[in-house]
Amino acid sequence: GNSVTQMEGPVTLSEEAFLTINCTYTATGYPSLFWYVQYPGEGLQLLLKATKADDKGSNKGFEATYRKETTSFHLEKGSVQVSDSAVYFCALRESNFGNEKLTFGTGTRLTIIP
Amino acid sequence: KAGVTQTPRYLIKTRGQQVTLSCSPISGHRSVSWYQQTPGQGLQFLFEYFSETQRNKGNFPGRFSGRQFSNSRSEMNVSTLELGDSALYLCASSLDTSYNEQFFGPGTRLTVL
Numbered sequence: 197g198n199s200v201t202q203m204e205g206p207v208t209l210s211e212e213a214f215l216t217i218n219c220t221y222t223a224t225g226y227p228s229l230f231w232y233v234q235y236p237g238e239g240l241q242l243l244l245k246a247t248k249a250d251d252k253g254s255n256k257g258f259e260a261t262y263r264k265e266t267t268s269f270h271l272e273k274g275s276v277q278v279s280d281s282a283v284y285f286c287a288l289r290e291s292n293f294g295n296e297k298l299t300f301g302t303g304t305r306l307t308i309i310p
Numbered sequence: 311k312a313g314v315t316q317t318p319r320y321l322i323k324t325r326g327q328q329v330t331l332s333c334s335p336i337s338g339h340r341s342v343s344w345y346q347q348t349p350g351q352g353l354q355f356l357f358e359y360f361s362e363t364q365r366n367k368g369n370f371p372g373r374f375s376g377r378q379f380s381n382s383r384s385e386m387n388v389s390t391l392e393l394g395d396s397a398l399y400l401c402a403s404s405l406d407t408s409y410n411e412q413f414f415g416p417g418t419r420l421t422v423l
Binding site: 238241 | 366
């Protein structure tokens with residue numbers, strides 16, 4: 197079945213540091229890939245997505261590139277801010293008709309220290 | 311445009327009781343999905359409804375059920391509550407079943423004592 201493996205947290209960084217959160221996946225077909233963010237006390241928000249190999253998703257300074265050869269979708273940001281503190285979830289959506297549910301990773305808690 | 315709303319936001323129940331949670335999707339959205347979020351299991355898919363029909367179902371026991379109304383509002387029901395059902399239940403809506411843009415509500419925090 198489909199699965200998503202995320203870097204174990206928690207991750208603590210200083211403001212302006214470079215961020216990488218690793219995500220690898222297993223899927224039978226050609227999934228779409230997503231990063232969601234969950235701020236304290238809130239539901240999930242879509243951060244970025246990529247629907248095919250070599251696509252790069254980007255939003256709010258975050259980027260992730262769909263790498264089919266390494267089945268990865270690592271999240272990066274060049275200079276993090278305190279406001280980026282949240283839980284980040286990598287997810288995939290299988291493209292088979294009738295089986296398009298989202299499969300999530302376990303989440304990575306990120307804390308940015310001023 | 312109003313976001314996805316879920317009611318109630320917090321619930322406390324005791325073992326053996328049943329509970330109904332409600333989700334109102336974004337206006338115009340016809341697909342509603344439900345997820346259970348726990349510290350141990352993370353986010354797990356419960357089921358998805360589209361046009362009042364269940365399209366997908368996750369690996370949860372039959373105590374977990376749902377439905378969708380003609381206005382796309384959805385409810386999920388959990389019967390015979392167990393301690394392990396304590397979780398944050400998230401509802402997400404999208405225009406259709408493509409999942410390319412799924413919008414999540416703030417969740418209902420259920421505590422089973």
